[in-house]
Amino acid sequence: MNQFVPSQQSALAMDSAESTAASAALAPDGVAAAAVDSSVDDDVVPEVAGCISSMIDRGGSVESHRLFLAQRTALEMLRDRGYSVPESELARTLPEFRAWWADKPELERLAFSTTLASDLSNKVKVVFCPPEPVKIATIREIYNGTKEENLSRLILILQSKIMSKARESIKEIFAFKVDIFQITELLVNITKHVLKPKHEVLTAEEKTKLLKEYNVVDSQLPRMLETDAVARYYGLGKGTVVKVTYDSELTGNHVTYRCIF
Structure with missing residues (x-):
């Protein structure tokens, strides 16, 4: 070992x-x-x-x-x-x-x-x-x-x-x-694939700030399954919020947030 x-x-x-x-x-x-x-x-x-x-x-x-x-x-x-x-x-x-x-x-x-x-x-x-x-x-x-x-x-x-x-x-x-x-x-x-957008896990403080900024609760955010390949790679649990950044000719340039459930 x-x-x-x-x-x-x-x-x-x-x-x-x-x-x-x-x-x-x-x-x-x-x-x-x-x-x-x-x-x-x-x-x-x-x-x-x-x-x-x-x-x-x-x-x-x-x-x-x-x-x-x-x-x-x-x-x-x-x-x-x-x-x-x-x-x-x-x-x-x-x-x-x-x-x-x-x-x-x-x-x-x-x-x-x-x-x-x-x-x-x-x-x-x-x-x-x-x-x-x-x-x-x-x-x-x-x-x-x-x-x-x-x-x-x-x-x-x-x-x-x-x-x-x-x-x-x-x-x-x-x-x-x-x-x-x-x-x-x-x-x-899988995170190195050219078509995979960038995923960043938000801290508890960043999550709180995001929810306050948009005046929503986490259940109102777009969702990502706990069994999703990226969620499993990062070991994410329910309630965790991930910032997803798209930057390619296919998807365009934009940012979205997903909550693990």
Whole structure:
């Protein structure tokens, strides 16, 4: 278990072009090259081939790549939530991660914890679950391994499905909020998508000022579900207000506010 000393990575994931190129990498080099040659004009083959080649992951297993991406996104997510995350953790490359991971590939090594920058007593921990379906026994094992850490929040990253009874048991076993993500949800940091507007979480004071300025109550604001991908990324609870800034040719330039419910 690491607490930002030996450390982890976050996640920035493959876009559609990268994933296509990665699948091409599974075929012999000659086949991949032939596919490129047959789909583009001869004049631009060198440039296109070079671009695609830079996207192909030839250095290791798919599993290690998935874990690297998910871990890096998790670190970025904690940073965006206001937790302390050293830049050195975010800067670790895939080859560096693979060198560290291959030395002793155990999921326990991927677990890490940190505290809120503004409140050191607010501690969060990220745990990667095994590839098998998560059952009540797994949840209890995680609880026994974390109950002495005085956590305020827990993030579980699943590699398989979670049984319904195990999901229900989380609320009974843990006295604090537990966020659950599938590893596939963290292969890409959704907040970095070019079409995603900027989201800023308002403080209690900023929310009060906003409601007073427009003479409304929070229930009158446009709404965002607590299960929304952005709300889950930032770990937002009901009643939280988010400032959403749109700035693109498609949406135009404007600001709106949404309340989580």
